[in-house]
Amino acid sequence: MPDITVEPDYVDEDFEAAIEEVIAAGKLVTSRRVADRVGCSRERARQYLVSQHEQDNLDRDRVGGGAVVYLPPSHELDDVRQYRSASAQSDVAPAQSQDSTGDVVPAQDQSAPEQSDDERVMFFPGRREIVVDNPTAATRSILSKTSHLIDSTGDGYLHKVSEADVWNAPYDEFETLVEDLKSVVGDDEWDGGFESRLQDDWDRAHQFRLRTHEDSYTVLQAADVDVFENVAKRKLEHNDHYTQYFGDTGMRLKAGAEADVKQRLYEEGYPVIDERRLDEGATLDVQLVDDIELRDYQQDWVDHFEARKNGVFVGPSGSGKTIGAIGALEGIGGETLILVPNRELASQWEDELLEKTNLRRSKIGQYHGGEKRIRPVTIATYDTAAMSRHRELFNEREWGLVIADECHHAVADTWKRFREIQSVARLGLSATPVRESGDAQEIYTLIGPPVGTDWGSLFADGWVEKPDVEIITVPWGSDDERESYQRTSGNRQLIEAARNSAKTDVVRSLLDRHGDAKNIIFVDWIKQGQQLAEALDLPFIYGETSHDRRDELYQQFRDGGLEALIISRVGDEGIDLPDAEVAILASTMGSSRSQTGQRAGRTMRPMGDSRVYVLLTRGSGEEDWGRESTQYLAEKGIDISKTEWSADG
Known part of the structure; x- marks a missing residue:
């Protein structure tokens, strides 16, 4: 018979001491914290906490997506209330209302004492959630790169670290990502199982690569034989996506199938790193005029982009994403296709290029319902670029750079067709790379990972x-x-x-x-x-x-x-x-x-x-x-x- 492990019969005093220790440390009581101190399973700790709540010995409250914390009944729950998810409330700022002077005060208890502005963090590794109250600038910066916001309640924010967040995180080394997240939640609270899940996400994002063979065709290369057998061979079709196998972990792709291959593998949970050596086409001498100088953070964007040849500049309106993109255009130095949502923005791009660079009007063309001129720098609307009869003209040219302005548009099914337009480098611009259809992560698959500056820094420095x-x-x-x-x-x-x-x-x-x-x-x-x-x-x-x-x-x-x-x-x-x-x-x-x-x-x-x-x-x-x-x-x-x-x- 198999061995059966029987958990020891812990006494109430063990749990009471653990709860007092957690509270003395200034932390909220959770089953994980109690279990770690008692030495029991989390389920056993949860059962005890639930029983104490049912006997009115502990108060209970929910934070985030169903997580539960406990406190003695005599303890003011203001700390918990600040963490409470807005999804359980009826408006954006449920923890706030206005007094007769117009100042914001806590809505649940307007006589409550003023709370500390110190940062407080709660970590729920099983749900991959981090709740932070009064985040510092450093914490905001890290969470903006490693997670997405689920909800907020005034000063409290609930973040989730999804697999797509790990895929798109702008890190070159997994260890650096882990160290950043540890600096937010604390070494004592870090969870090995959570790190293992992050590692799996990271490995998936680095499993498949596209590279150019010396004979100029494209090869899909996998890092692992089993993944290649179970994913690439099963999900990609012979003659539709590839023509032959290339060793035990590679396949020669059919010309023009690269974009669909990337999409198919992404849908299976494997984003593809694109390292192809594409034809650069004609060079283009573009320089910013003498009185235009990139801000330090804009130069950081450009340097990061030039190293990867793909990415999305993410920043608020007024942060100078267009100027940053022109800096990238100058760095790439090749013929460029700029995609925009509408004709007004196309005209503004032409004005910006004429005003801020050495380009002459003869080098710039617009291509949309109003006019159709392909030039070394061509500005086209998404709608026009998606039409097959026009897209063929764009495909014939060897672009050094494709810029997708307001790139959240590029995810719509009709506009996805522009992904077939090949270029050496691909840049997106957006203040709000979110789409209500829930496929925002595809922006980074079609274009590249996010490159940006913490909004708080831009606000603090007065740039925006x-x-x-x-x-x-x-x-x-x-x-x-x-x-x-x-x-x-x-x-x-x-x-x-x-x-x-x-x-x-x-x-x-x-x-x-x-x-x-x-x-x-x-x-x-x-x-x-x-x-x-x-x-x-x-x-x-x-x-x-x-x-x-x-x-x-x-x-x-x-x-x-x-x-x-x-x-x-x-x-x-x-x-x-x-x-x-x-x-x-x-x-x-x-x-x-x-x-x-x-x-x-x-x-x-x-x-x-x-x-x-x-x-x-x-x-x-x-x-x-x-x-x-x-x-x-x-x-x-x-x-x-x-x-x-x-x-x-």
């Missing part, structure tokens, strides 16, 4: 203005409007909540409050924009507004002739409004974190004040969407407050 974001819940303008909302569903409810007539009064009041600033009012629904335009006597830019009229209004706004503009989704990207100081988000289409980040970014420039208001109809689905849509901003350390609008303002 940190915005104050305020969520304002607005009551219904009338009972009829509320009843109309309740009778509908789906998108129709979104429209009804957006068109809440009380929002017009709120927008008017905010414009009066910021009368000396430049204000942008964003709307998602055409009817709402038209109603606001009529009520406030302001111009409204949307899809049917001609490009010439848009340019005219944008220029008036820049020159000070207009202090406010109403803009639909056409203004989310591709417009340059460097003097915008106030953004009013009068409606939100679902839970688009990317959209909210883009709109807030219109105010994030050096110097001056930066204000963002998000208007949500109280008691509608907009409140939930508002919490989700501001998540990316919270992850980057931007403070988010919430107020309720009353009829008297």
Whole structure:
């Protein structure tokens, strides 16, 4: 018979002493901490803690995605409440409200003593979660490279270290990644099982490589024979993806199948490192003009990119990603294809290149519905580049560099086709590389790993203005409007909540409050924009507004002739409004974190004040969407407050 291990019969005094030791160390009580001190299994410790809670000897609270902590009933739970996940609450900043002076105070106990600003960290290795309260700049920087934010509650942040986070982490050595994470959670709290899972993720990300054979064809090379047999051979098709095996761990790929091979293996959990030696094509002499000098962090971006020949510059609006990309173009020195979401952004790229480099107009071409000229530097829209009849023209040219601006667009199925366009180097630009379809990690598969600077450092150094974001819940303008909302569903409810007539009064009041600033009012629904335009006597830019009229209004706004503009989704990207100081988000289409980040970014420039208001109809689905849509901003350390609008303002 097999041996059966019987756990010793621990006594209550063992657990009581362990709990007292944990509390004395200033830590919250968890089953893992108790088990480590008693020497029992975590399940045994959990059973004891649950029994004590049922007997009212311990209080219990949940943090993060289901994790549980315990404290004696007499202990104030303010520490725990600061860790509580916003997903269990009804708004973005559940731990905050405003007193009569307008200052933010804890909502659960407004008489609670002021809490310490010291950083506090809780680590849940089984869930791969890290909860941190009042993170330092160093902690924010490490977590931004190794994890993604799940939720936040004011000063508390819940992060998860997923396999995709490890795949995309900008580290050359696994040991460095581990040491950084250890510096956050502490050596005493580190978990060997968690490290093993990270190691497995890391090994998967370094299993397959593409390389160029000396006879110019592409070889897929695996680091392990078993993985090659069980993954590559089973998931890739002969003649569709490869033509012959190349030794025990390699295969010769069919010409043009590289992009699909990378995608297939990624879907199996194996991102591919692309080390092909691609044709560089014609060289291009590009230099920044004398009065343009890269900032230190921009130079770091460029140096990192030139070493890898792929990557995504991630930074807030106003951080100079375009200038950084031009620096990369200068470093690569080859013919370049720049992909953008729309014609306005294409024109802005041409203006930037003419103003900030030595390139002549004859070297730059735009390729979209308005004009079609392929030049050594060609700027095309994603839609046009995805069309087969145009994509063939791009494929014929040997590009030194492909730049995907606002690269979160590149993941959409139609736009994925541009991955077939080959180049020596591939660069993406985005302030918000998130997509609501949940496939944000594919950005880094199609283009490269993230390269960026901690937002907190940019805010602290004054390169980018940190915005104050305020969520304002607005009551219904009338009972009829509320009843109309309740009778509908789906998108129709979104429209009804957006068109809440009380929002017009709120927008008017905010414009009066910021009368000396430049204000942008964003709307998602055409009817709402038209109603606001009529009520406030302001111009409204949307899809049917001609490009010439848009340019005219944008220029008036820049020159000070207009202090406010109403803009639909056409203004989310591709417009340059460097003097915008106030953004009013009068409606939100679902839970688009990317959209909210883009709109807030219109105010994030050096110097001056930066204000963002998000208007949500109280008691509608907009409140939930508002919490989700501001998540990316919270992850980057931007403070988010919430107020309720009353009829008297």
